[in-house]
Amino acid sequence: MKYRFLIIGLLFFVAQNLTAQTTIAWKQASAAGYNYKYVTGDPTHSRFYTLKNGLTVILSPTKKQPRVQAYVAVKAGSKTDPADHTGLAHYLEHMLFKGTDKFGSLNWEKEKPLLTKVDVLYEQYNNTKDEAKRKEIYKEIDKASGEAAKYAIANEYDKMMTAMGGQNSNAFTSFEQTVYTEDIPANAIDKFLKVQGERFRNPILRIFHTELEAVYEEKNRTLDDDGRKVTEAMFTKLFPNNNYGKQTTIGTVEHLKNPSLVAIRRYYHDYYVPNNMGVILSGDFNPDAVIKKIDVAFSYLKPKPIPPYKFDAEQPITAPVKADVYGPNAENVTMAFRFPGANTRDARLLDLVGAMLTNGKAGLFDLNLIKKQKLLSASASSYTLKDYGVLLLRGNPVKGQSLEEVRDLMLAEIAKLRAGDFSDDLIQSIVNNQKKALIQKNEDYSSRAEDLMYTFTSGVDWKTVVGTVKELSAVTKPQIVAFANKYLSDQNYVIVYKHQGEDKNIVKVDKPTITPVDLNSAAQSPFLKQVMAMPVTNIKPVWLDYQKDIQRAKAGNLDVLAVKNTDNNLFRLYYRYEMGNWNNKLLPIAAQYLQFLGTGSQTSEDFSKAFYKLASTYSISAGNEVTTVTINGLQENFAATLKLYEDLLADCKPDEVALASLKTRIKRSRENSKINKSAIMQGLISYAQYGPTNPYNYGLTNEELDAVKAEDLIKVLHDLSNYSHTVLYYGPKTAAEAGTEVASLHKVPAVFTPYPAAVKFTQVTSTANQVLFANYDMVQAEIYWIRNGEKYNPALAPGIAVFNNYFGTGGFSSIVLQDLRESKALAYSTFAQYATPSKKENRDVFAAYIGTQADKLNEAIKGMNDLLTTLPESKEGVALAKDNVRKSIETERITEDGIISDYLNAKRLGLDHDLRKDVFDNLDKMSFADLKAFHDAQIKNKTYTYCIVASEKKVNEDDLKKYGTVIKPDLKQLFGF
Structure with a gap:
């Protein structure tokens, strides 16, 4: 093959670097x-580090951005x-956001007996x-919780x-980890550690029954999730x-509805101990200074023995184990093979085998099932846990x-692994691509922290990572063949057939009567004031200068925009055309078609492998x-890569x-x-913005598709x-150098x-x-409020940034989430946002969302409509929103090819400068009066289109009519085919 000499050069380069590496050792x-x-x-x-009390601390400094990704992992x-209390770890995770006896309370001494x-x-x-x-007792719970909530300060x-x-700011729970995650400015480490040290000292389970109902709404989301x-x-x-396999992370409906606060505290005291916890930071900091601060913040934690987790070893699977799942989404197949746990060599070989089956280009599934279009989609991936690993195979059928x-x-593809029926150089190709992927990962402080956190919670030795x-570069083909024959047979797997149809196993639980609780949002505990008063070193924002930060050159008669990569030897090249589907409906089809084509001398598979x-x-x-x-890759292969694409x-x-x-x-x-609720909702939203003929349903009809010729x-x-x-380039070359090479x-x-x-x-x-309504077999009801706003006006940008943060996108402190989730327990997920368009000719769009149990639909709509009518006032909330926008801008660094993207986005909006500076310079001027004026002008008393996806069996049409004229578009009208 004509590219063979270049590939040999790459392999030599990789081998040199591997040989030159220092011996990998602790x-x-x-x-x-x-x-x-x-x-x-x-x-x-x-x-x-391992501190005296057993706390693990992992620090990975990098100065690329003045921010720090932080995890506290249990x-x-x-x-x-x-x-008897499944789901407990997960809802304990939720409660770790509620405060302690020092914050989150107006008066702990008065709150304490009520919580008892x-x-x-x-x-x-x-x-x-x-x-x-039980109903009578729950009334008492609701009443007592309401009394206790009078002393609570929500979301401190x-x-x-x-x-x-x-x-x-978030957290997540999985099989063997509960992890609390924050992305903070580099100058906020002292404040962060002050808060985290207190957070885990004595968590108080306040505002519990509304949070538990939010967790139940999260459970409802899983009941509507066929993949889950x-x-x-x-x-x-x-x-x-x-x-x-015996219990799920979110727990059973029965256990969720019958919680024990005593059991939750017992779990906390058993597992939230320093010798079972880790603090992981990656970002811009001095590790010598930070380790002292972490030690001080968490030194109060006392180690204790951790209850051992015991289980009987799984017996070998000797015949396929089958399960059937039903739901409204498309049918598919999932297969799973069991492997040893994460900290084993077999787990690492499993990762390699997963890549040999699916890597996006040259895996067996890629070449034989996707390239040859035998399946609609197919993938293989490894999923490694502490005790066991899994090879997951997923396939979606084509029509018929x-x-x-x-x-x-x-x-059949697994059988090829066992027989060694795969390319001799596939393993080395995977290793080369993994090397590139590692370079890309290490550029990002958050990816570093995530990898380090995972190895801690799963017990993987970082040396092996x-x-x-x-x-893997030393793994041979015979070793893979032996490995596949050891673990992958035609008999030792679990297979789940996902059928389209009604799931008759879903348990319906009536919503409890919950009285909205007081939030005392304006109040501040002494601890919060203490944290707020802690001094910080200012970080100055860095603005883009589109003339200085972007190099310009020519590639023949094409403009080249470039940013130089000074970090590594990777490049990313783009050809940007100002045309698309709206110019030619065949263009998206042609773009898909190319991946299945070859030339006179090379097949499609040859190109993928190359x-x-x-x-x-x-x-x-x-x-x-x-x-x-x-187009992207290693700079030393720039010419070979570009030539491949051009040929x-x-x-x-x-x-x-x-x-x-x-x-x-395409037809499948x-x-x-048409049976995917998210896709249906997107159709409704586009209809709401543009009417019956809209961008979402603009494309080839099935009849037009049939008529398309090769x-x-x-x-x-x-x-x-x-x-x-336009040619866009990010890589080690200058714009002129890249332009010259592209032109050739x-x-x-x-x-x-x-x-x-x-x-x-x-x-x-x-x-x-x-009301645009679409019927769908689901537990929840999903509602969007959509309204087109004014034509784009950059002068509104500061107000929009603060308003969104204050009202609907600022996390748990935003008005919408506080009111609808924290106070009224109407949803797990809800937000509202005033969004600006991607080009100056278009109008802004206001969108609000809530996903709620179907029998809460009327309450949820009323709750959101109340907020759209009257903007609650909180001077403290406005100050918080301004602070967050300010500090986010101060520590944001737009780098690499993101600089070019930002410039092109600004250009489409008619801007010639970094709009963030306008926002930043005007933040101090913003007040609640400005937000209220914006709310009055753009949101209050406006007409809305309610886009609702729900089961017509669970939603009363007469209720829908209360909100506006009801339109039920059929699926062909929504999708255009």
Whole structure:
């Protein structure tokens, strides 16, 4: 093959680097009075400390952005839930946001006896079987909780994190981990540690019954999630002896509705101990200074023995174990093979085997099932847990294909692994791509922290992570064949058939009567004031200067915009065309078609393998108005990668068989979209913005698709370079150097072909409320409020930024979440946002959302409408919103090719400068009066389109009519096919 010499050069380069690496080993060191371990050759330069009380601290400094990704991780999750209180670890996670005896309370001494009464009532409720008596006890719980809530200050934790500039404040629970996550400014570490040290000292289970109802709404979301149900069924069959399969993270309906606060506290005291916890930080900090601060913040924690988790080993699977799952989404097949746990060599080999089956380009599934279009989609991936690992295979059938045929096709590829029927150089190609992926991961402080956190909670040795590429580069084909024959047979798997149909196992639980609780949102505890008063070193914002920060050059008669990569040897190249689906409906089809085509000398499979061997990728994304070709890889293979793409695009040949299969796949995908509630909701939202004919349903009809000819699509592809486009480059070369190289490989005409005229869509002006309703078999009801606003005005940007943060997108401290979730327990997820468009000719859009149990629909709509009518006032909330926007901007660094993207986005909006500066400079001027004026002008007393997806069996149409004229578009009208 003509690219073989370049590939050999790449392999030599990789081999040189692997050979030159320092021996990978654990070493000891000391600094600032603390001992730590580190791994030689670790590109993240991570330090691993164990404090005197057993607390693990992992620090990975990097100065690329003035922010820090922080995790506080507990090695306990649903696996260690008591069998009679499943879901406990998860709702304890929720309660760790409610404060302690020092924050979250107006008066702890008065609140404490009321919460004790709530404890006692819940124990009575748990131990009572008579439903009438239970209802009476719940009334008492509701009453006592309301009395206790009068002393509670809701969301003080979130307020403190918001004020210090925190982002993505959250937590998650899985099988063996509960993890609390924050992304903070680098100058807020002292405040962060002050809050976290207090947070875990003595958590108080306040405002419990409304939060528990929010957790139940989260449970409802899982009942409407076919994928989640498949995964749970698969784990049940795969692990009958381990709690991976015996209980779920979110718990059973019965246990969720019958909680024990006594059991929750017992769990906290058993597992939230320093020798079972880790603090993981990655970002801009001095580890010598930070380790002292962490030690001080958490030194009060006392170690104690951790209850051991015991389980019987799983017995070998000797015949396929089958499960059937039903739901409204498209049918599919999931298969699972069981493997040893995360900290084993077999787990690392499992990762390699997963990549050999699916890597996006040259895996067996990629080449034999996707390239040949035998399945609509197919994937293989490893899922490693502490006790066991899993190889997951997923397949979606094409039209007319049975689920058994999907199974057989995937098993046939597994058989090829066992027989060694795969390319001799596939393993090395995967290693090369993993090397590139590691370079990309280490660029990002949050990815570093995530990897370090996972290794801590799953018990993986970081030394093996650092050495994975080196280890896998020595793996041989015979070893993989032996491994596949050991673990993967035609008999030792679990298979879950997901059928389309009614799930008759869903348990319906009536909503409890909950009296909205007081939030005391304006109040502040002494602890909060203390944290707020802590001094910080200011971080100055950095603005983009589009003239200085972007290099400009020419590639022939094409403009080149470039940013130099000074960190590593990776490049990303884009060809950006200002045309898309609205200019030519064939363009998105042609972009899909290209991946199945070859040339006169090379097949489609040859191209996929060649790209993968070069550790390079290409893709074409045809949007409505912009088409982007993306090419990336190692700079030393820039020419070879670009030549591969150019050869394919210029010389691709029509393939009638591939086109026929593509049409079948597209039609099946369309059918699947019509039974997907998210896709249906997107159709309703587009209808609400543009009317019955809208961007969402603009495309080829099925009849038009049938009429498409291969030569038509080939012409679209061959003509692509004849249209004007801009070259965007991020890599080690200068703009001029990149332009010269692109010009030598990327041939364009002297005069470009004019773009085809684009169809125009105009946002509608609503004059009366209306309801767009779509029927769907689901537990919840999902509601969007949609209204087109004014034409884009950049002068509104400061007010919009603060308003959104204050009202609907600022986390738990935002008005919408506080009122609808925290106070009224109407939803797990709710938000509201005033959004600006992507180009200056378009109008703003206001959108609000709530997902709620169907029998709460009227309450939920009333709750949101009340907020849309009257904006609650909180001077403290406005100050918090301003602080968060300010500190987020101060610590945001737009880098790499993000600089070019930001410039192009600004250009579409008619801007010639960094809009963030306008927002920042005007923040101090913003007041509640400004937010109220904005709310009055843009939101209050406006007409809205309610987009509702729900089961018509659970929603009363007469109720819908109260909100506006009810329209029920059929699916063909929504989708256009």
